[in-house]
Structure formats: structure tokens, C-alpha cells
Amino acid sequence: MKASVIEKKQGSEIPTVDTDTTIKTKAVAKTKTTRGSPGSERFHDAMIREPPNPFSSNSPMLYLAIFAVFICSIMNGYEASLFNSLLETPNFKDYFRVKNSGIWAGIVSSMYEIGSFTAFPFIGPALDTFGRRFGLFTGITIIFIGTIVQGTTMDTAKVGQYMGGRFLLGFGIAIAASAGPTYIVELSHPAYRGMITALYNTFWFVGSIVSSGAIRGALNLPGNTTWLLPTWLQLMCPSIIIVFVWFLPESPRWLYVHGRVEEAEEILINFHGKGNMNSVWVRLQLDDFKLHLKDNGADKHWWDYRALFRSRSSLYRLACNCMISVYGQLAGNAVISYFLSAVLDTAGISNPIKQTNINIGLNCLSFVLAMVGASFVDRVGRRPLLLFTNAGCCITWVAITITTATYATTASPASAKATIGFIYLFGAIYAAGFNPLLVLYPVEVLSFEMRAKGMAFSYLTGGAANLLNQFAWPVALEKIGWKTYICFIVWCAVQTVTIYFFIPETNNRTSQQLEQLDEIFSAKNPRKFSLEKKQEVNPASDTNGKPAEDGQC
Numbered sequence: 001m002k003a004s005v006i007e008k009k010q011g012s013e014i015p016t017v018d019t020d021t022t023i024k025t026k027a028v029a030k031t032k033t034t035r036g037s038p039g040s041e042r043f044h045d046a047m048i049r050e051p052p053n054p055f056s057s058n059s060p061m062l063y064l065a066i067f068a069v070f071i072c073s074i075m076n077g078y079e080a081s082l083f084n085s086l087l088e089t090p091n092f093k094d095y096f097r098v099k100n101s102g103i104w105a106g107i108v109s110s111m112y113e114i115g116s117f118t119a120f121p122f123i124g125p126a127l128d129t130f131g132r133r134f135g136l137f138t139g140i141t142i143i144f145i146g147t148i149v150q151g152t153t154m155d156t157a158k159v160g161q162y163m164g165g166r167f168l169l170g171f172g173i174a175i176a177a178s179a180g181p182t183y184i185v186e187l188s189h190p191a192y193r194g195m196i197t198a199l200y201n202t203f204w205f206v207g208s209i210v211s212s213g214a215i216r217g218a219l220n221l222p223g224n225t226t227w228l229l230p231t232w233l234q235l236m237c238p239s240i241i242i243v244f245v246w247f248l249p250e251s252p253r254w255l256y257v258h259g260r261v262e263e264a265e266e267i268l269i270n271f272h273g274k275g276n277m278n279s280v281w282v283r284l285q286l287d288d289f290k291l292h293l294k295d296n297g298a299d300k301h302w303w304d305y306r307a308l309f310r311s312r313s314s315l316y317r318l319a320c321n322c323m324i325s326v327y328g329q330l331a332g333n334a335v336i337s338y339f340l341s342a343v344l345d346t347a348g349i350s351n352p353i354k355q356t357n358i359n360i361g362l363n364c365l366s367f368v369l370a371m372v373g374a375s376f377v378d379r380v381g382r383r384p385l386l387l388f389t390n391a392g393c394c395i396t397w398v399a400i401t402i403t404t405a406t407y408a409t410t411a412s413p414a415s416a417k418a419t420i421g422f423i424y425l426f427g428a429i430y431a432a433g434f435n436p437l438l439v440l441y442p443v444e445v446l447s448f449e450m451r452a453k454g455m456a457f458s459y460l461t462g463g464a465a466n467l468l469n470q471f472a473w474p475v476a477l478e479k480i481g482w483k484t485y486i487c488f489i490v491w492c493a494v495q496t497v498t499i500y501f502f503i504p505e506t507n508n509r510t511s512q513q514l515e516q517l518d519e520i521f522s523a524k525n526p527r528k529f530s531l532e533k534k535q536e537v538n539p540a541s542d543t544n545g546k547p548a549e550d551g552q553c
Contacts, residue, residue, distance in 0.1 A: 042287075043190065046280040052191040053274075062271045065187065066196060068244050070203045072136065072180035073439075075143070075237035077207025079169050081337060081363075082230060083109050085215035088341045088355045092227040096159055099478075109339075110470030111163045115146075115170025117463035123178045123456035124305075132183040132251045135452075139176025140238045140245070142168055147234040154228055169234070174463070176241075178455040181439040186251040186448075189272050190281065194507070197443065198374035198436035205367035205431065207237070208337075212360040219353060253448050256289045264289070293448055307449040308457065313521040314450065320503060321442040321454055324386070325462040327495045328438040331393045332488035333430050334469035335477070336362070336423065342477045346404050347419035348411065362424055366431035373432035381507040382441055383531075386499050389433020394492035396426040397485050404482035444506055445517065504530035 053059070086092045093099065098108075127135040146168030153162045181200055188196045214230040221229065249271070255264040265277075265286060273279030308318050335343055340362075344355050373385065399422045407415035446454040476484040504526040506517065523529035 050280045056274050065248050069180050071237050073203040074207040076177050077204035078211045081208035081211040085211050088352050089227050111166040112170035113463045113466040115167040116174035119171045119174035120456050120460040124453035127452035132179050135179030136245050139172045140242045142172030143238045151232050174459045181443045185443050186253045194378045198377040198440045201439040202370035205363050208363040216356045257293050316521050317445050320445045322461040324441045325458040326465045329465035335473050346481050347416045362427045366427045369428045370431040370435040374436040383505045385433045390496040392429035397488040401485040
């Protein structure tokens with residue numbers, strides 16, 4: 001095997017495997033790969049010569065670091081679901097003299113999204129200037145403050161203070177939840193990056209399950225403890241993260257572009273190279289960093305957003321990022337997540353314990369299906385899952401509309417039971433398709449230079465969509481009841497059509513190297529280009545399909 005040398009940024013030298021490294025023809029004579037960029041060919045080459053082992057001696061430390069950030073997703077699920085669960089609690093509604101629908105529910109619930117919306121200009125600087133870990137730490141600290149503000153509402157009985165706490169929670173979550181997937185996609189092994197990043201958002205349901213379970217368990221407690229205990233439990237996940245965040249390795253990509261090349265290399269060696277500095281995976285990524293990452297890019301300046309708008313390719317990337325972020329909020333899932341109690345009221349199910357039990361069951365089912373969906377993101381592809389979940393949600397909303405309309409006119413117990421069944425079906429379809437991709441797709445379509453600020457845009461547009469959810473749907477449920485669901489039927493159909501015509505497939509590209517999506521987004525029609533089948537070649541052949549000569553691969 002031949003080796004060449006490339007320069008490090010700081011003048012030192014590191015060995016790297018040359019693109020034309022010799023491989024014995026017999027060892028790969030029967031192996032096929034797809035012709036693409038040199039990075040794609042080298043990725044397949046690495047898979048052959050150094051098959052990744054998910055159970056190697058260094059893997060537990062990598063998984064531990066990744067799981068520590070997964071707790072951020074659990075926290076997000078707990079915070080986002082808590083208010084929905086509290087609206088099922090009679091003592092909470094009596095204390096604040098409110099209902100589970102109407103404008104008050106919309107205003108208080110929306111403060112969380114307003115906080116996320118407001119955090120937009122601070123996300124990029126926190127993640128780009130000081131590192132991904134600092135972004136996590138900043139967001140977690142703000143969540144601590146927000147929880148204290150909410151928990152001490154009992155002493156003041158002020159609705160405004162409770163709303164202020166939700167604002168701070170949303171502000172902190174926006175920063176932490178942007179840092180989380182960014183960190184994971186940059187630290188994960190290239191061979192498993194797609195699935196691991198997809199799994200990140202599935203743990204949202206773990207937080208939702210814990211939230212629902214805390215409410216269910218507290219219903220038997222006396223007085224305001226029924227809602228104060230779950231409120232203070234919001235400190236559970238942040239406490240874990242804030243203890244371990246500074247023990248986590250920093251993103252090797254962030255270290256590299258900030259001139260800390262040796263540290264970046266050391267992390268890759270320890271977590272991807274099994275301690276071997278000459279590992280193919282280490283050299284592959286370092287070469288990719290040298291080729292694609294800029295040490296003077298827009299990510300170095302907190303005020304510089306030019307990377308998001310400087311070319312047609314950048315704009316298309318950003319549009320795909322924002323489109324999926326918005327669509328993931330407007331499929332009708334917000335009504336199920338935030339106002340399930342009011343939805344169940346339209347089906348004649350108003351008992352708080354029964355509503356809470358339904359909520360817990362729905363979250364458990366969604367978590368299982370989200371895990372299944374995450375395991376298929378690399379096998380099936382991103383587009384098929386997105387098309388499946390949007391079309392499925394559309395059809396399910398048709399069924400929910402029919403059953404709730406029937407109950408409204410006949411008060412049929414069978415219609416109420418059918419509504420519960422279709423709500424569970426909706427949750428399963430959404431979880432299997434949208435949940436794994438709601439984080440994976442927006443973060444992977446962005447280049448490193450765009451990633452932190454692009455994820456800020458993701459939260460900005462997603463937060464704007466959720467403001468519509470928080471203000472419109474509780475009022476609509478109060479005024480027009482089941483007819484609200486017709487809006488979701490129409491909109492889910494629109495989402496399905498636009499995804500079909502505009503969203504590119506990124507499978508089998510980002511799982512290789514994050515920085516090598518330019519060929520898709522630079523194409524005249526990115527969606528069409530991403531679906532074109534590439535000519536198969538033998539990796540032991542040269543570019544003309546002939547067997548590789550000595551020194552070529």
C-alpha cells in the first residue's frame with residue numbers, strides 16, 4: 001500500500017492514504033460500488049479494507065458521549081409535552097382558572113415557541129464561536145433558570161411569571177437542541193452517521209413518556225403538588241447534561257477549523273480509528289476536512305450569514321432545511337402533542353385519568369415506531385419515508401375527521417373508540433417517518449460553514465410554524481371542533497406533493513462524507529439528480545472500467 005503526505009494547518013505533517021492506494025485486485029474483484037465523487041469511492045474503499053466494528057474497544061466511550069447528548073432530546077420531549085399533560089390536570093386548570101382550549105391555552109403554550117423564535121440570533125454565535133459543548137452548556141443554563149421561574153409561581157400565583165418561565169425554557173431549548181444534533185452528526189462514525197442522528201430525535205418520546213408518567217403519578221397527590229412536582233422534574237435532564245458536558249470530546253470539525261488540528265486528529269483516532277493513527281477512517285476524514293473546511297469561513301464571525309445565501313446551491317440547501325422543519329410542525333402533530341386533551345374532548349373522552357393513560361400509551365407506541373423508522377433511514381432512504389409519512393398522515397386525518405364528525409352528531413361510543421384508534425395510527429405513522437428525519441435531514445443538508453446558523457434558521461421557521469399551532473388550533477378546537485381537522489387533510493396533501501417535486505434524496509451520500517453534497521445541490525434539478533442511478537464500477541478498476549494497474553484503485 002502506498003502512502004502520501006499532506007500538510008496540516010499548523011505546518012506539521014500527517015500521513016494519509018493516497019486516493020490511488022493499491023489494493024489487491026483479487027480481494028475486491030467481486031465487490032461493486034457506485035461511481036461518484038472521489039470521496040464516495042474512498043468511503044467504499046474504507047468499508048472494504050477496514051470494516052467498522054460497532055463493538056470495538058473504543059465504541060463504548062463514543063456511545064457514551066453520544067448518549068449524553070441524546071439526553072438533550074429527552075429533555076426537549078419532556079419540556080415540549082409537559083404543558084399538554086398539565087392541561088389534563090384539574091388542579092392546574094383550577095389554580096390558573098383556565099381551560100384546555102381557547103386563547104389562554106394558546107398564549108401560554110406559545111410562549112415556549114416565542115422563546116425558541118427569539119433565540120435565533122444567538123444560536124449561531126454560541127455554537128460557532130465557542131464550540132458545540134458551549135452551546136449545550138448555554139442552553140442548559142437558561143433552562144435551569146426557566147424551571148426555577150416556573151416552579152416558584154406557587155409563591156406568587158402570577159400567570160405572567162409562569163409564561164415567563166416557559167419563554168426561558170423555549171429560549172434555552174432552541175440553543176441546546178440546535179447544538180445536540182449538530183454535535184452528533186459531526187462526532188458519529190461515518191458508517192453509522194445517518195442512523196445515529198436519526199435515533200437522536202426518537203428519544204424525544206422518552207421525555208414525553210416521562211412527562212406523561214409524571215403527570216399520571218402526580219394526579220393522586222394532594223393539591224397543587226399534582227402540577228408542581230412534574231414542573232420541578234424539568235431539572236432532571238439538564239442536571240445530568242450540565243455535569244458531563246465538559247467531559248465530552250469537542251466536535252473534531254469545529255476543532256479543525258479553529259486551528260486545533262492535533263486535537264481533532266486525536267479525537268478521530270480514539271473514536272473512529274480504534275487508536276490507530278493510520279486508520280483509513282481517520283485519514284479519510286482528515287483529507288475531507290482539508291479539502292472542504294475553511295479556516296476563514298462565515299462560521300468564524302457571529303454576524304456573518306453570507307454562507308447561507310451566497311449561491312443557488314446554498315439557498316436550495318437552506319430551503320430544504322426550513323421546509324422539512326416547517327412541515328414537521330404543520331402535519332397536525334402539534335394538536336396531538338400540545339392539545340390532545342381538547343382533541344379527546346371532541347370524541348367525548350374527558351376523564352383526566354383516561355386522557356393521561358391514552359397519552360402515555362400513544363407516546364410509548366410512537367417511541368417504538370420512531371426507533372423502527374430510524375433503522376430504515378439508510379435502507380429505505382429519506383424521500384420514501386417523508387412521502388410515506390405525509391401521505392399517511394393525510395389519510396389518517398380523513399379518518400379522524402369522519403369519526404369525530406360522527407360522534408358530534410350521534411354520540412356513538414363506537415365513534416369515540418375509533419377516534420382513539422386513528423389517533424394512535426396517526427402517532428405511529430408520524431413517529432416512523434417524520435420523527436427520525438425531523439433532525440437528521442435539516443442538519444445533514446447543510447455544509448459545515450452553514451450548519452450552526454442554518455440550524456438557527458431551522459428553529460426560526462419551525463418556531464414560526466409552531467406559533468401558528470399554538471394560537472390557531474386551540475381557538476379552532478373551541479369554535480369549530482372537528483372541522484379543524486379538515487385543514488390538516490388539505491395541508492398534508494400539499495406537503496406530500498411539494499416533497500415529491502422538490503426534496504432531494506441524500507441517502508448514501510451523507511452517510512459517507514457530510515461535506516460532499518455539492519454535486520446534488522449544484523445540479524440544475526437537485527431532486528432529479530439525486531435520484532439518478534449511477535453507473536456501477538468495480539473499485540479494483542480504473543475510471544475506464546479496466547483492472548487497476550499497480551498503484552491504482
